[in-house]
Amino acid sequence: MAETEPNPLLRYLVSDPDAFAHNLAKAFEQAGKAAAAYLKPRETGDTDFGSTDEITRITKTLAHVGEWWLADPARTIEAQKRLVGGWMDLMSSTLKRLSGEPFEPTIRPDPKDKRFQDSEWNDNAFFDFVKQFYLLTSRWAGDMVEEAGDLDSHTRAKADFYVRQILAALSPSNFLMTNPELLRETLTSSGENLVRGMKMFAEDIAAGGGDLKIRQSDYSKFRIGENLAMTPGKVIWQNDVCQIIQYAPTTETVRRRPLLIVPPWINKFYILDLNPEKSFIRWAVSQGLTVFVISWVNPDQRQAEKSFEHYMKEGILTAVEVVEKSTGERGVDTIGYCVGGTLLGVTLAWCAATGDDRIKSATLFTTQVDFTHAGELKVFVDEEQISSLENQMSLRGFLEGRSMSTAFNLLRSNDLIWPYFINNYLKGKEPFPFDLLYWNSDSTRMPAANHSYYLRNCYLENNLTRGRLELGGVKLDLGKVTVPIYNLAAREDHIAPALSVFEGSRYFGGPVQYVLAGSGHIAGVINPVGKPKYQYWTGGPPQGSFTDWLAAASETPGSWWPHWHAWLTDLAPEMVPARQPGGGVLEPIEDAPGSYVRAKA
Incomplete structure (x- = not known):
């Protein structure tokens, strides 16, 4: 039977x-x-x-x-x-x-x-x-x-x-x-899951200062400088806006022209140095590049009046001076990521207007300079919302880090909020230790003056590509920027859409190499050579419509990193003996990744 x-x-x-x-x-x-x-x-x-x-x-x-x-x-x-x-x-x-x-x-x-x-x-x-x-x-x-x-x-x-x-x-x-x-x-568990879940729920509200800060990873498994941001180097300069890190060489000879990386200040720089297998910084060093990185301060009331101009002059332009002191080289190649790339674009226009020719090239990672087709963050930007945000920031001089973190999570709430709500508080399970999500939760504050300027002049009024942006009394024009540009977009990017990056390429006055990576804002950039998951497309100058460009583009499986390195090497291939951090001129302050990146919001 x-x-x-x-x-x-x-x-x-x-x-x-x-x-x-x-x-x-x-x-x-x-x-x-x-x-x-x-x-x-x-x-x-x-x-x-x-x-x-x-x-x-x-x-x-x-x-x-x-x-x-x-x-x-x-x-x-x-x-x-x-x-x-x-x-x-x-x-x-x-x-x-x-x-x-x-x-x-x-x-x-x-x-x-x-x-x-x-x-x-x-x-x-x-x-x-x-x-x-x-x-x-x-x-x-x-x-x-x-x-x-x-x-x-x-x-x-x-x-x-x-x-x-x-x-x-x-x-x-x-x-x-x-x-x-x-x-x-x-x-089946007689409600034991709810006991564990409510305990974590109470802990996460307390950790959020009265607001729920959903844990997306097992944070206890990560330590900055121990299993994150591990690439050896030294902090060789600092001010109240940033620290500047120079990484130790791993090759006997290095490319003569050094490389300066400008990360976003909305997040911490170690997205580019998560672990040895995923680290873009470590890989760049292994390719014989002398790498410098700006590590932005996690601001408080002391930085309330630090503006876009301060971040340009005391950040990027100061870093260019530090690179020259450490290496003896007047010319530098640069990389800007996300809003760091937007600031770099503004800096290029400033240099073009003032006759400063020290920046010889710029690579832009998922960066917008034109905000006509900006991503989903535009839903948070209008006069009413910015005014409300400015009033909020005026109370303390900065925007709390959790505000930006929440905004980014809401853009993908069915991936970054509700699955963790269910797993943590209803199933009562600790989330899996994931370095990327640890970094995602390691938020930074926004200084009031800088953040207000960025939202108004970029997202709200799009002044840079409309020729209306002024900084320190200098009118800026991207059309006067003639240095070579490597403009990397990501096909599934919802923050800096591929179309927006493509259209922004038109405003530069020099040669632009537009490259489209697979995946999104983070994974499209962090696609290491050793474990490539995605692909990239190349198709000549970014002209005509984006749809036509993509239809004619060539797809290459794997990481775009070697393609970029070949482009960079062709610009200035000369090699010199490897350089140590500080170059014997600047006294190292502390080991990388430095103290600024460890400050919690």
Whole structure:
């Protein structure tokens, strides 16, 4: 006699009621600690509620969408018919399923959607109904934004962003009673997962100073200078804006012209030196390059008035002087990453306007100089939001690091927020130790003057490519920049889109080598030679449309790093004996990676 399959409902019964009740009580105790950690800084005045302005903006933005659909009775009825019609189709399909009749799902999730991979989302009629109800409603809400007329592009982009965040938060996968995997985990473990999860929840609210700072990695497994940012070198200069690191050579001879790297100050520089296998810096040193890196200060009130001009003069231009003192070479090649590349572009225009010819070439990693087609961060930029941010920064002289970190995470909330919320606080599991996500959480503050200038002049007004940007009384023109440019974009970049980088290439007055890497803003850059995961495309000068350029481009598997190195070497191939940090002229201050990078926000 064949065995009958166990009743699947048995998987959703409490195995030990006493233990379950005991663990629920412990979980509620930890939840109380989380509430206390949330309220403490608000009671003492160490923080404010801070969400009122944001809630008001969300409400106003979504109200514009609702007003358009409600302004015409016919449109209102159409919107209602779509939603209720989808629900009725789902009800009909579910009734057929329950009665044993053949049925077809009303809607299916995207195959790339990782939220509904558990088999019970399909096999169990209840969870399948919940899933489809959510997907139908999500599709309807998205369509309401997309099809609303009379909305300017910025309002539509904000509405779309807000709707996506709300829908991501309301996914049934995020709730214990509507996620089959979480429900099974809770019942089979008698709620032990919730005890562990609520303990981590309370710890993470306390660590965030009253706001939830979701741990994305096991932070205890990483130490800067020990298993991150390990490339040997020395800090040979510092001021109140940055430290300058020179790395020790690993070859007997080095290329005569040194290399200066300008990382973003929005994040810490060791994204380029995560570990020996992934380190762009270590690889560049191994190729016979004398490498210098700017390590930006993690600012506080003392840097409140440090502006874009200060970061240019006391950062990049000071670093160029330090490189010359250490090596004796007046010419330097440069790399700028993200906003560091934007600052480098501004510096190139400054040098062209003032006759400073020390920077001989520039490589730009996922950098925007023109913000016409800027990425999804533009949803955070308009006069209202910038003014609110400036008021917030004026209280302390800087923007808290978690503000930028949260913004970046929200752009990919279904990858960087909710999976960790589920894993940590509902499953009660420690996240996997991942160096990239440790770096991602190691946020930096933004000095008020610098951040305000950047948002207004770049994202809001796009002054650099419109010929309206002035710095220190000098009018800047990218068209006067004639040094060779290697402009690297990433195909899936949502921060500096490939199209935006392509269009920005047009504004330089000299030769531009546009290269498109696979993957996104980080992985497209950090694609090491030893373990290449992606590919890159080359296709001649960035002329015509981006679509046409890409269609004619040649794809090469593997890392773009050797291609860049060949381009750089062709510019100035002369070699000299290897140089030690400081060159016998500057006394090293401390070992790399220095103290500035260790400062926590």
